[in-house]
Amino acid sequence: MIRLTRRGAIGAGGAAAALSAAHAAPLAATAPAPRETVALDAGWRFHLGHAADPARDFGFGLSHDSYAKSGEIGTPVAGAEFDARDWATVRLPHDWAVDLPFMPFGPPGSEADRSGAFQGFKPVGRRWPETSIGWYRRALPIAAADAGRRLRLEFDGVGRDCLVILNGFVVASNESGYAPFTVDITDVARPGEENWLVVRCDASLGEAWSYEGAGLYRAVRLVKSHAAHVRRWGAWVRADPVPAGAALRIATEIDNHGPACAARLRSTLIAPDGGRLARLEAPLDLAEWSGRTIEQRLDLRAPALWSPATPQLHRLITEVLIGGQVVDRQERAFGIRFARFDPDRGFFLNGQPLRIQGSCNHQDHAGVGFAVPDSLHAWRIEQLKAMGCNAYRSTHHPPPPAVLEACDRLGLLMLCETRQMSSNAEGLSQLERMVRQARGHACVFLWGIGNEEIHRGTPTGARIAATMKRHIRALDDSRPVTEALNGKLGQGAAAILDVMGCNYHLDEIDAFHAANPAMPMIGTETGSTVTTRGVYARDDAAGLVPAYDREFPSWASTAEQWLRFYAARPFLAGGFVWTGFDYRGEPTPFERWPENASHFGQLDSCGFPKDNFHYYRAWWSGETVLHLLPHWTWPGREGAPIEVWAHSNCDEVELRLNGRSLGRRAVERLGHAAWTVPYAPGRLEARGYRAGRPVARARRDTAGAPAALSLSSDRRRLAADAVAVVRVALVDRAGVEVPQADRLVSFALHGDARLLGVGNGDPRSLEADHATRRSTFNGLCMALVQAGPGGGAIALEARAEGLKPALLTLAGLG
The missing domain is CATH 2.60.40.10 (Immunoglobulins)
Structure with missing residues (x-):
């Protein structure tokens, strides 16, 4: 049995109004929010269980009647008297899989070896029962004063199947490793007494074809509120363009988990500069144990608009009042923007054409696996924005709140994608939770219902897509639906979509557009150049590929190829390169031990830029860019030819070696400049020109020994x-x-x-x-x-x- 013993583990309806944003009233001081939200990051104990041996799984399942009586789960872990002092102390977010040893899955060249490479060679799955179950346990802070309040647990994502147990009662189970979920624990909580929360995670069956971690890798929180309260993700704003500005539709979902009462809903809108724009109120007659959705409308003249260039965010403060007292309060950011797709001219935001310059991104990062802290999520998105990205595709899963919030704040549009393309109850539940969580975010401009699904081109796929689209429409009528199809563009689900999502297969795009001229199109997955940071010659034995924009799998293309193809076709709205960052697993083209991470990223798994990062920056960022590759330290290769490239958006680039000009090269749009240079130690320097004037310099100096x-x-x-x-x-x-x-x-x-x-x-x-x-x-x-x-x-x-x-x-x- 592999056991984790390390302590201190890393976890890480009112009347419409017409107001001008230019004459905003100052916001009065507000009382503290009556609801209480407690972050449950610290205080957890963790231990591995066992998927095949109940005796080594703390007795869980040892008796067949574990579920015979409610409140008797059949394991001492759930009891208040259980001693977990020998369990590891962990802090959320936590991914136990990243701490497991790397392990070959099978003989070299076998299918098991290939499967291991795709999973990052971490022993998680049915073949590894001793490392595929994780138990988490902690006390919950529920005071005597909390009696009478509604108590809920909010999980942002758990990897993967989990049971949530409180005071011995199973209060929830969840199948998705990515979709958020909420658990009402009011009935089994014991205010003023000890309350013990236990989560059993089972990662035996995964959802991805790459590494996806295990455990409580996203945040958990305890929410205490009044019986009459705003539902989780229950207040959100949609904006429609009108001649004078924007018509806002404010939807608020109120739950009353108590006696009937008369209440009021108060919605306060705050401008990006902090001034109050409006305060709307509506009466609420709340029946006993009921739920209501209240619609309020407001017209704004000349509002501040959200865009990637100016990501201006408003705030909505939602309050429920009973007897003049605020009993519940929520606050969230929102943006006002108008998005539409045109089948001939691509994507428009706020009435202006905007080319989608996006990247696809998995969850994990070097050093932490799937347990990425919120600020690291934000840092990663900052790196993508520096590359020139204006869009982010959450591949292939619902994103965590921190990614949604960072995209809102930093100005990246998001294609928000569900993991399970299914119309069964579980698939629709995951879809609904994703939409409800993300629909209030300005960044989200497309809903994705699937990626390269095997049934995409079949009548079954069409029926599933139609059901999922109908489900989305009931939740959000303001955004179109896409699916990422790798081929079979005119078949099956294609006819159901609002926007055709194209993964690679450039040879099918023109024919589909000719046959379906009214269908907007976007590149949901493009590129897939494979490069290794700092490597400039392919080495199959070592498992390394060069950083020149040259190597790609059979289905894909180089960065230059796909960008030029898309740029020549205005009907294509732009696309998402595969991928922004390297990620664990899927180590194309070397699917073997010990290759355990991809080469697809424009940044490596640490976030260090590769050379292609600067290619995209040259053509996406709007900045003057001049980047030289490779490095200029090649001992023992004196006189040997070295291929030198410049990624630049200058008109021309001149290359100099030790002060001697090697000539100027014109830089074609979406291309690069290249020279073949006999190696000589010293200084390699590039000068970039526009209209004959020097505007940029870059250099590479020969390095000595490390000092x-x-x-x-x-x-x-x-x-x-x-x-x-x-x-x-x-x-x-x-x-x-x-x-x-x-x-x-x-x-x-x-x-x-x-x-x-x-x-x-x-x-x-x-x-x-x-x-x-x-x-x-x-x-x-x-x-x-x-x-x-x-x-x-x-x-x-x-x-x-x-x-x-x-x-x-x-x-x-x-």
Whole structure:
């Protein structure tokens, strides 16, 4: 049995009004929200169970009558007297799979070996019963004063099948590893007494064809509210264009889990600048144990609009009042924007054409697996925006709230996609929870109902798609529906969709458009160039592919190929490159031990940019870009030809070696400039020109032997729980980064913070993510530092044998 013993594990209807935003009234001070939300991040104990042996699964299932009597689950873990002091202490988010050892799944070249590569060679699944069950346990803070309140648990996502047990009662089960869910625990909670929450997670059956973690890898919270309260995700705003501005439709879902009462709904709208735009009130006659949806409407003249360039967010404050007292209050951000697709001209936002420049993204990150903290989610989206992305596809699952909020705040549109394309009760439940969670977010502009489904081109697929679309329409009538089809564009579900989603298969696109000229189209998955950061020659034995935009699987294309194809067809709304970041599993083209991570990303798994990142930045960001590749440190290759590329949006690029011009090259739109240069140590320099004038420079200097470590981070001041991504580089005596030498780096952290995880972007690495040391890969590795609640100075020290150490200081804000 593989057992986790590490302590301190990482977890890480009112009257319409017409108002002008330019004459907003100041917002009066408001009383604290009467509802209480308690984050359940800390205080958990964790232990592995066993999927095949009840005796090693804490007795669960040992007796066939475990469910015979309600409140008797058949395991001592659920009882208040259970002693879990020998269990690991963990903090959410937590992914136990990332801490499991890497393990071959079968002989080299076997189907089991290939399956292991796709799952990141982590022993999770039915073949690994001793590491596929996880038990979590903690006390719940329910005071005597909470008697009479409604008590609910909110889970943002659990991997995967789970039972939720409170005080010995099974209060919920959940099948999806990604869809959020809510559990009302009022009946079995014991205010003023001990309350023990237990979650049993079973990751034996997965949902993805790549690594997907295991456990409580997203947030859990306890919500205490009045019997009359706004439902989770129950208040949201839709905006329709009108000649004078925007017509807002405010929908509020109220549940009354108590006696009948007379109440009022008050909705307050706050402008991006903090001024109050409007306050709407409506009477509420709430029947006993009932639910109601209240519609309120408001016309705004010249409102501030949300867009990727100006992601201006309003706020909606929703209050329920009884007898003049506020008994429930919610606040959420929303954006006002008008989106539409045109079958001939692509996508329009706020009346202006907008080319979709997106990336597809999985959940995981180096150092933490699936247990990505909120601030790291936001950091990842910032990197995508720096690349020039204006859109994000949540592939292939409902996203966590932090991703939705970051896309709202930073200005990335989102294609929000469900995992299970099914019209059965479970599939529709997952779909409904995804839509309800995301429909209030300005960023979401498309609903995705499936990805490369085997039944996509069949009558069955069409019927399922029609049911799912109908279900979405009942929840949200403001956004179109798509499905990502890899081929079979004119078949099955295709006729049901509002927007055709195209995965690769460029050869089918023109024919489909000619046959279906009224159907808008978008590239839901494109590109799939495979590159390894810092590698410039293919090495099949080592499992490495070059960083030139050249290698791709049979179904895919290079970055240049797909961008040029789409740019020549205005009817295509743009597309989403596969992928933004490298991710665990699916290590095309090397599907074998020890390859355990993909090569598809424009950034590696640590978030370090690859060279293609700069290609997209040149043509997407709107900034002047000049990027040279490869590095210029090739000892022993003097005189050998080196292929040099420049990713740039300049008109021309001139290349110089040690001061001598090697000529200018014109840069074609969506292309690159290239030279073949006999290697000589020194300085390789590029100069970019527009209209004959120099506008940019880039250089590569030959590095000497590694002499020191260098630490850097774009985060130097950290709020509590915020994460700094620390870049660790090997440098020579002159401070030039050494691109090919590698060393083992050890870390020591001082202050109120923790070393959350480490990584290096090597798709073959078998080193631990939760550790105090990491080898560099092509000169780089990464450390994740998470600030604690106390604030104060934080210092990260890095050492490597024979090198000058480095120290990075950060400020914790508490």
